[in-house]
Amino acid sequence: MYTESMLNTTLGYIEKNGKYLMLHRTKKKNDINHDKWIGIGGKMECGETVLSCMQRECKEETGYDWHDPKLRAIITFNFQKEEDDPLFSELMFLFTGHEISGQQKECDEGELVWIPKEEIANLPLWEGDHLFFEQLEKDQELFYMRLDYIGDRLIFASYNEKTILKKEGKEKI
Secondary structure, eight states: OOOSOOEEEEEEEEEETTEEEEEEEOSSTTOTTTTOEEOEEEEOOTTOOHHHHHHHHHHHHHSOEESOOEEEEEEEEEEESSTTSOOEEEEEEEEEEOOEESOOOOBTTEEEEEEEGGGGGGSOOOHHHHHHHHHHHTTOSSEEEEEEEETTEEEEEEETTEEEEEOTTOOOO
16 A cells, blocks of 8 residues: 655764764654664755755754765665555655764754764664665765665665565565
């Protein structure tokens, strides 16, 4: 079952001294990302560009002005809580960069922490995040991914329209 529209969002990872600024999502109720570690970002507002959304979300969540966000990936995130539930789809624009100014502030969505890149794989992440982090570390130019989930379980993944993961027992969403 498909919804009539897709949510457009940004997700960003600011890099400094071999670390990414990560957000441990612990403060929002009914949060699909609860207890996971993710980047900063959020929903695009009507009339907003992808870049201005990333910069606005960065300022709102961290207090930083982000001067060099670079679009690295476009990721389609498909989610069903249970197999028979309606489909939630999100088109996520993934950015990285390192030029920031300002002072870090407390985030109302969770705890902001500078995490060494080599430790990120040990955090509770969405399973598909490991896949796009691999590509970010290879310094790939703009790439495209599709990540399909039922609950927390990744059932399908593609990279530049080539299947890289398909779990038995469930067809693509």
